[in-house]
Amino acid sequence: xxxxxxxxxxxxxxxxxxxxxxxxxxxxxxxxxxxxxxxxxxxxxxxxxxxxxxxxxxxxxxxxxxxxxxxxxxxxxxxxxxxxxxxxxxxxxxxxxxxxxxxxxxxx
Numbered sequence: 001x002x003x004x005x006x007x008x009x010x011x012x013x014x015x016x017x018x019x020x021x022x023x024x025x026x027x028x029x030x031x032x033x034x035x036x037x038x039x040x041x042x043x044x045x046x047x048x049x050x051x052x053x054x055x056x057x058x059x060x061x062x063x064x065x066x067x068x069x070x071x072x073x074x075x076x077x078x079x080x081x082x083x084x085x086x087x088x089x090x091x092x093x094x095x096x097x098x099x100x101x102x103x104x105x106x107x108x
Contacts, residue, residue, distance in 0.1 A: 005041070006039055006040055006041040007039075007040055007041070007069075007070055007071070008040065008041050008042075008043045008067065008069055009035040009038075009040035009041065009042050009043060009069075009071055009072070009073055009102075010043045010044055010045070010046065010060060010063060010064065010069055010071075010072050010073075011028070011031045011035075011042070011043075011044070011045030011046065011072065011073045011074065012045065012046045012047075012048070012056070012057065012060050012072055012073075012074050012079060012080075013027055013031075013045060013046075013047055013048070013074065013075055013079050013106075014047075014048050014050070014078075014079045014081070014082055015047050015048060015049050015050070016049075016050050016082075017075075017078070017079065024047060026106075027045075027075060027106045028045045030104070030106045031045055031073050031075070031104060031106065032045075034073060034104040035073060038102075040071070043069075044063075046059060046060040048079070048082050048083075050082055053082040053083065054082065054083045057080075057082075057083045057089075060072065061093065061096060061097060064097045064099050065096070065097055069097075069099050070098075070099050070100065071099055071100050071101075071102050072093075072099055072100075072101055072102065073101075073102045073103070073104050074101055074102070074103055074104075075103070075104065075105055075106040076103060076105060077090065077101075077103065
């Protein structure tokens with residue numbers, strides 16, 4: 001038996017881009033399936049509520065840094081818009097964490 005374990009993948013998404021909790025659950029499931037296909041073990045998907053933004057994003061960054069996560073999956077870059085300009089947030093995230101953002105479009 002080998003000591004190989006799959007790297008952990010975290011997710012991030014905006015709650016307000018989904019119609020219902022069922023749609024959010026479907027999105028989480030799709031991101032998890034994507035992660036598994038790409039060789040990751042899916043961890044938490046941080047869901048940002050517009051009323052408390054950027055709490056979920058800040059928690060995500062803390063986890064990525066603390067546990068040396070190498071990748072985070074988002075349904076699209078527009079999910080970063082609650083935090084700031086998506087391109088700038090992505091660049092800052094890359095710089096601060098060293099992790100890459102992977103996009104996997106999920107149909108709402």
